[in-house]
Amino acid sequence: MAGLQNTPLKILELKPESSEVEILTENLQQICTRIDDSGASLVSVIAVMGTYRTGKSFLLDLLARYLKVKAAETAKAEELELARQEALRAGLPAWAPGLG
Structure with a gap:
């Protein structure tokens, strides 16, 4: 994971056949881990x-x-x-x- 520190991660994916949005929980968990490791107290996610x-x-x-x-x-x-x-x-x- 050290090589991925500064790369964007997709956390939502649009399913074109149903027009639904899927949450990519694995990527979201990676982001949460990075936030915990960084010691950040506030984070904003904008989509x-x-x-x-x-x-x-x-x-x-x-x-x-x-x-x-x-x-x-x-x-x-x-x-x-x-x-x-x-x-x-x-x-x-x-x-x-x-x-x-």
């Missing part, structure tokens, strides 16, 4: 289904870009909070780190 050329990839790309921006904003906020705490320990006013 988009639709007919050909209806914007599924566009929607997922838009969501991925949004999440990257939010992650960068969170990292910046954490960096500023750390600088503020260091400034307070050094005896500077709380607003001082925001000057740089």
